[in-house]
Amino acid sequence: MFDNILVVCVGNICRSPTAEFLLKQALPNKTVHSAGLGALVGHDIDATAKKIAEQHNVACPTHSARQLTKELCREADVILVMEQGHKESITRLAPEARGKTFLLGQWNSNQEIPDPYKKSEEAFQHVYQLIANNSKLWAEKLAK
Structure with missing residues (x-):
């Protein structure tokens, strides 16, 4: 049912x-991908974000940031965003994706996850924990 999952932030x-x-x-049988509202197109995952994820045994293959498009929104079964404002931006881009x-x-x-970009390693650690905790909750719901 929810097999195509799109995760969105700003820079991707x-x-x-x-x-x-x-x-x-957590969901090896699902398609999971990401995009950004103002993506740094072509950039790999931030070095600090990668370091912290890998410290928690999360595989971080090569990543290439991409811009969110109306088509990506249309193709996704569920879109997960970090902040309430991201929902509003997606609604402006693709009103049909609101639901x-x-x-x-x-x-x-309805916890929001702050952007750690260009902040301290401690900020990245905090954000990683928020993402990990909330991703686990979504994985439990989407695995059904």
């Missing part, structure tokens, strides 16, 4: 690829 180099890799690991767009932190009191 920190939060969304981290969640993508966590969800891929399948949810916060990654939905199952955790």
